[in-house]
Amino acid sequence: MDVIIRNMRISDVPKITKYDLIMLGETLGDDLIKKHIENSDLMKYFVMETKEEKHFIGQVSLWIDEDKAQINNLYIVKDFQGKKFGHKFMDFIIGYFESIKIKEVTLEVRKLNQIAINLYQSYGFKAIVNRNNYYPDGENALLMYLRIGSD
């Protein structure tokens, strides 16, 4: 199946906040995401969709600060999971980071989210900090870290 990854548009936002709630149980909300898309140099939002029919597959938001970045809210919607789209999104994200000379990347993941941890580990991310009772339901978070490049 051919897919594309593109910048998020303002017209995507209602769909994004709906899926944020389904996939993550929380959302930054329409107003803040729109503000980030319109104004923020720090936040980049990307959407994956099927090339022909434009079915929404997933999204990610990236926080960028000079040569450091954080991956936030990556998800692939249920019907498309387990089909390597997570890998495809991560390939894109790492390629994007390399293109803008990012050197250090962090992300937070639920400690019991083994699928996501496996995905991130396959790109070289290492768990560096365990944050106890981090989420509202009491689950721990792992802070994961990746260094890109050698210097």
Ligand SMILES: CC(C)(COP(=O)(O)OP(=O)(O)OC[C@H]1O[C@@H](n2cnc3c(N)ncnc32)[C@H](O)[C@@H]1OP(=O)(O)O)[C@@H](O)C(=O)NCCC(=O)NCCS
């Ligand atoms: C985590 C997520 C993005 C992975 O996307 P995906 O498209 O389903 O994953 P892929 O098919 O590309 O598989 C990527 C890797 O995830 C892991 N994985 C996928 N399905 C798995 C399963 N059922 N069991 C264990 N590991 C699994 C594997 O490491 C796999 O790599 P491999 O196929 O080379 O072994 C997706 O499952 C998701 O959106 N989950 C809900 C939201 C979420 O947890 N987001 C992460 C927040 S930090």
